[in-house]
Amino acid sequence: MNAEALERYQALPLPDTTQEHWRFTDLRGFDPDVFSRGQTLAVQDVPAKTMLELDVAGLATITESGISVERAPDGITFQRLDEGHERLYSLVGWDEKFAAHNAAVWQHGLLVHVPKGVELDKPLYVRITSSANESALFWRLLVIADPGARFTLVEEVVSSRPDLHAYTNEAAELFVGDGAKLEYVSLQNLSRETWHFASHHARVERDAELDWVAGGFGSKKGKVRIQNDLAGEGATSRVTGAYFTDGEQHLDYDTFQEHIAPNTTSDFAFKGALRDHSTAVWRGMIRVEPDAQKTNAYQENRNLMLSPTTHAVPIPGLEIMANDVRCTHGATVGRVDREQLFYLMARGLTRSEAERLIVRGFFEDVLARVELEPVREALATALEARIPQG
Amino acid sequence: MHVALEDGTEIVKGVDLAVNMDEVHAVMGPNGSGKSTLAYALMGHPAYEVTEGDVLLDGESLLELEADERAQRGVFLAFQYPHAVPGVTVTNFLRSAINSVRKARNNGEDDPIPIPEFRKEILAQMDRLEVSRELASRYLNDGFSGGEKKRIEILQLAMLKPRIAILDETDSGLDIDAVRVVANGVHELVGPDMGALVITHYQRILNFIKPDFVHVMVNGRIVEEGGPELAHKLEAEGYERYGKAA
Numbered sequence: 001m002n003a004e005a006l007e008r009y010q011a012l013p014l015p016d017t018t019q020e021h022w023r024f025t026d027l028r029g030f031d032p033d034v035f036s037r038g039q040t041l042a043v044q045d046v047p048a049k050t051m052l053e054l055d056v057a058g059l060a061t062i063t064e065s066g067i068s069v070e071r072a073p074d075g076i077t078f079q080r081l082d083e084g085h086e087r088l089y090s091l092v093g094w095d096e097k098f099a100a101h102n103a104a105v106w107q108h109g110l111l112v113h114v115p116k117g118v119e120l121d122k123p124l125y126v127r128i129t130s131s132a133n134e135s136a137l138f139w140r141l142l143v144i145a146d147p148g149a150r151f152t153l154v155e156e157v158v159s160s161r162p163d164l165h166a167y168t169n170e171a172a173e174l175f176v177g178d179g180a181k182l183e184y185v186s187l188q189n190l191s192r193e194t195w196h197f198a199s200h201h202a203r204v205e206r207d208a209e210l211d212w213v214a215g216g217f218g219s220k221k222g223k224v225r226i227q228n229d230l231a232g233e234g235a236t237s238r239v240t241g242a243y244f245t246d247g248e249q250h251l252d253y254d255t256f257q258e259h260i261a262p263n264t265t266s267d268f269a270f271k272g273a274l275r276d277h278s279t280a281v282w283r284g285m286i287r288v289e290p291d292a293q294k295t296n297a298y299q300e301n302r303n304l305m306l307s308p309t310t311h312a313v314p315i316p317g318l319e320i321m322a323n324d325v326r327c328t329h330g331a332t333v334g335r336v337d338r339e340q341l342f343y344l345m346a347r348g349l350t351r352s353e354a355e356r357l358i359v360r361g362f363f364e365d366v367l368a369r370v371e372l373e374p375v376r377e378a379l380a381t382a383l384e385a386r387i388p389q390g
Numbered sequence: 391m392h393v394a395l396e397d398g399t400e401i402v403k404g405v406d407l408a409v410n411m412d413e414v415h416a417v418m419g420p421n422g423s424g425k426s427t428l429a430y431a432l433m434g435h436p437a438y439e440v441t442e443g444d445v446l447l448d449g450e451s452l453l454e455l456e457a458d459e460r461a462q463r464g465v466f467l468a469f470q471y472p473h474a475v476p477g478v479t480v481t482n483f484l485r486s487a488i489n490s491v492r493k494a495r496n497n498g499e500d501d502p503i504p505i506p507e508f509r510k511e512i513l514a515q516m517d518r519l520e521v522s523r524e525l526a527s528r529y530l531n532d533g534f535s536g537g538e539k540k541r542i543e544i545l546q547l548a549m550l551k552p553r554i555a556i557l558d559e560t561d562s563g564l565d566i567d568a569v570r571v572v573a574n575g576v577h578e579l580v581g582p583d584m585g586a587l588v589i590t591h592y593q594r595i596l597n598f599i600k601p602d603f604v605h606v607m608v609n610g611r612i613v614e615e616g617g618p619e620l621a622h623k624l625e626a627e628g629y630e631r632y633g634k635a636a
Contacts, residue, residue, distance in 0.1 A: 337473070338436070338437075339473055340473045340474075340475060342433075342435055342436070342457055343469060343472065343473040343475075344475065344483075344487075345456065345457040345458040345461070346433050346434075346457045346458075346460075346461055346466075346467050346469075347461055347483075347487040347490075347546060347550065348458055348461035348462045348487050348488075348490040348491040348494065348550065349458055349486060349487055349490045350458050350490065351456070351458065353486065353490055354458075357475065357478050357482075357483065357486060358475060358478075360477065360478065361475050361476050361477025361478035361529070362476070362477055363477070364476070364477030364478070364529075365477065
């Protein structure tokens with residue numbers, strides 16, 4: 001137990017809609033302290049439905065009862081994260097309510113450390129399964145790519161049952177050393193009764209490359225924070241997001257592209273489709289620090305409304321303190337056009353087939369950015385599966 | 391048949407047509423005469439309501455069917471302004487459409503066209519219609535020129551093999567070479583298994599798709615009918631003698 005973080009957690013009020021970052025995410029009805037936690041829980045031994053079938057080099061699973069590393073490749077560190085690790089909390093500390101909650105009480109963490117120059121052909125994979133009803137699950141990832149290392153980490157977050165009531169809270173700290181390349185995939189498909197909060201923060205050093213894929217399909221409500229620091233000259237980060245909401249779901253992505261060093265590039269593109277009464281907030285901030293000349297930064301959020309009762313709020317933002325930069329952004333909320341639908345149906349496609357084709361087409365350019373084919377296919381399948389059969 | 395808009399405005403005010411297999415009918419008329427509304431109503435566009443009369447295919451009413459079911463039974467509309475579907479290639483779209491039609495005709499059981507068969511046919515049809523093969527892997531109508539869109543419409547027609555092809559101003563915006571290619575493409579498909587209804591303002595497309603019957607539509611009504619010679623007469627004299635269009 002981290003006493004300082006706990007104190008901070010207890011001192012911070014639950015965010016409400018008077019705070020700018022929570023203006024569209026109303027947490028009324030949620031009390032993070034009513035969910036039980038700890039290893040004594042009876043975890044239901046139900047295999048969760050996963051989205052991915054991957055041939056992996058390392059495999060770890062996290063549940064309420066702990067972390068288990070089932071396979072780890074030689075020559076790297078892929079193991080249980082120790083509370084005393086020197087880099088812990090250096091990117092995600094306890095300055096915010098949910099980060100503080102995680103820092104205060106987390107128990108299960110994964111440490112991934114790939115030494116200098118080591119390249120892994122196959123991805124590392126961690127599956128987090130929320131499986132105890134009325135319970136909280138906290139976990140942390142600490143990922144270190146030493147200079148020149150190249151590897152992929154895939155994280156999949158699921159629930160053991162579609163009706164599970166839960167609270168999940170993740171903190172991920174990722175260090176991409178000079179000239180390293182990290183591909184990080186984070187797929188979230190929690191139950192519709194799960195409050196989900198996550199803080200991901202990556203630091204990208206000189207000439208390093210971070211390629212990130214975020215998929216959001218499940219959960220009830222919460223917030224996912226993604227911060228990338230372009231800390232070394234020539235650093236590049238690319239974040240690709242795809243989400244699909246329906247029913248009463250509410251997703252919130254809060255992204256931050258922090259350009260610290262000169263000649264750095266960041267490219268964030270999120271696309272989402274919404275059905276029924278679901279809502280989504282996407283907030284983007286590009287900040288270019290005074291020394292970060294020749295920054296090239298892009299942010300984009302596009303939404304497709306499949307029902308007139310959905311609501312999407314894209315909020316792009318720029319804060320530029322250098323004078324020789326290129327920053328662009330785009331944000332749209334569109335709907336399926338009746339004429340487009342008629343055109344496809346006039347060729348014999350049923351309404352749902354036509355919708356599925358339009359949705360697939362809408363996501364095509366973000367899916368094309370996903371380098372790992374099984375991940376790309378899993379995302380496409382998950383997206384299309386959300387269109388009801390007509 | 392009478393057709394009204396959602397606000398009740400009547401656009402088609404009594405049109406009676408019968409197209410047999412192996413026949414080409416031309417509906418000619420000035421702008422605003424209701425020709426495109428007729429085409430949309432035949433295809434089942436939800437914004438147009440058939441207020442009187444019926445639409446029959448092989449003796450069966452289509453009125454209660456949505457556009458997809460009409461297409462599955464063999465109605466095809468070549469759009470005047472085809473819509474773009476970003477992210478969906480011409481090939482993927484066409485294969486989906488063909489498979490939907492095949493599924494419907496196979497009592498709802500999947501019966502996908504074998505890929506080699508599909509590939510062979512689409513390449514042959516593209517060559518016949520002088521469509522650049524590069525278009526097959528582009529997104530449907532996304533950034534296509536007017537001529538490319540119309541050729542792709544006819545490519546869809548050739549691939550889907552309907553019973554009745556309705557062409558809505560397919561010649562508009564095309565140069566004469568493109569009109570020839572597109573019209574020949576349709577002409578070769580007309581036969582014992584397909585009839586065509588060619589909706590046009592101008593006579594020139596009819597030089598390549600010889601109509602068996604010409605119907606002149608003005609202000610929502612058929613005002614004159616005749617053989618192919620009527621089209622030439624209209625080209626020479628214009629529509630003015632039928633009075634001002636509404």
